[in-house]
Amino acid sequence: MESFYSIIYFKTNALNDELLSVALFTGGEQGPRMYVSSKRMNLLKFLLAPEVYLSVKRNLNYFQEKIDKYRQDQNELLLFDPYYSKEELERISQETLGTFIYSLPVSVNEWMDEELHEKLVFSLLGEKMNKQIKTSRSFMLSWRNTCNLSKFDHFEKNKLLTEVNKEAVIPVKMDLYNDDSKIVVKGIDFSVSERLIYAKLQEVRLLASSLNEFAIYAVYENPENPEAKDLLLHFKNKMKGIKWMEVEQFLKRF
Amino acid sequence: MEELKPLTISSSSVKKPTVLLTHDFRKFLLHSPLTPEMILTEKISSMLFSQFKIPRIPTGFFKLNNKSYYCEEQFESILLFDEWNSFAWDEKRKFNQFVRPKVLFELFLIDLFFPVFSTVTRKHIVLGKKCQIIGKHNLSPDKNAFIFSPNTISSIGLSNPVIKRFFEPIKNELFTILEEFLVLYHDKFTADLKFQISLYPELRNSYWDNLKKCFHDEFKNYCIFTIQNFIYTYK
Secondary structure, three states: OOEEEEEEEEEOOOOOOOEEEEEEEEEOOOOOEEEEOHHHHHHHHHHOOHHHHHHHHHHHHHHHHHHHHHHHHOOOOOOOOOOOOHHHHHHHHOOOOOOEEEOOOEEEOOOOOHHHHHHHHHHHHOOOOOOOOOOOOOHHHHHHHHHOOHHHOOOEEEEEHHHHOOOOOOOOEEEEEEOOOOEEEEEEOOOOOHHHHHHHHHHHHHHHHHOOOOEEEEEEOOOOOHHHHHHHHHHHHHOOOOEEEEHHHHHHHO | OEEOOEEEEOOOOOOOOOEEEEOOOOEEEEEEEOOHHHHHHHHHHHHHHHHOOOOEOOEEEEEEOOEEEEEEEOOOOEEEOOHHHHHHOOOHHHHOOEOOOHHHHHHHHHHHHOOOOOOOOEEEEEOOOOEEEEEEOOOOOOOOOOOOOOOOOOOOOOOOHHHHHHHHHHHHHHHHHHHHHHHHOOHHHHHHHHHHHHOOOOOHHHHHHHHHHHHOHHHHHHHHHHHHHHHHOOO
16 A cells, blocks of 8 residues: 555635645555644634634544554454545545545655654644653652552551541551551652642651551652752651651662 | 625635625535526425424525525534544544434435435534534536435445444434434425425426325335334344
């Protein structure tokens, strides 16, 4: 199957000739690919009524998801005509009654892969495709995985303070709890807002005051935020009875 | 079909001007010159849509130098209901955005029960906070376009699994929709249609010859059984 591309236009106004090239559709042996131009969608935001713009954006996203899913699911040999083929696009480009207008598919004399798709996006739409932004690692998720390691099997997980100390009113959650060795461990996330860190540290202080015989470990990851660093230092000095440890130290200790 | 008095007509650098802007700021696309056949076909089509309460794309005609042109309204954002655009309804979450999905089924019923127009109804999705389905018959300026030619499930497009997928969430209500459709399809309506056709002396014979075949009990039963068979394929 030869490679081809087609530009998807949005007819903004029937009265003038204006067509906004909102997306690029490429196809080849590997399957269909699509790129929606974010800058032009931003232009559309000012031209259409808000609900209509949202609906248009939503539909374009659905189309992109469908195409990506189709391309990733294609593992077998193509026995039948591919669904997104040049002939289908030729048929679709004849329909001029909607507001989405597809240009006639144009052949490309090279193997269509991700790299060529990006180069075509730059040449035809003038935009560079952004690489996917890596989501930042969450401390609480990795801390939960740490708690579920086999070496902590003899600990009880997520025990509430009210179950241990009958006089306690606030049900503070203890991540790891062992009655025999009198150890309580709580993980603190320093990457959130100051108010939340403060609340967490008050919980730790409450644990310290209500469980006198227990050794309380507060495990954290070294914060980068200077305000969080100050808070950590302040509470370290204030609550000397609690053992403050970083995650690596904690794992070595147990 | 209203007469349109344009405020202005579009200017275009690539093709002849084709879009009107009316005084109440609606845009109409010039379609083709109006012939007497088109006037009657348009009348029958609009009667069908209003009888079965199906939204229709507004139309009008425009006179220029004693020549009339047939015009159709343009919407801000409209999608063709086609298997290419199946991404708009392939999940229940996406289907919930449609405001009256049974309109689509009624459009297919019109294709089946009244197969006298040159093509099947054109179905569109109007995008917005809630997607609305709107339809229209394509009017062709051919002299012999109004011919009785019975359709099958596959010729109206219902056999396509992607289009069948649309009715999946409302499959239990399809029988009720069919019953309501048949209730509205009564003798007074056929009498009204006959009366409208009789107002056009030159065309009434050929038009009535074709349209009356739709009212035969045999044909009606054939349509009912076809669509019932189709609904049973969902169970």
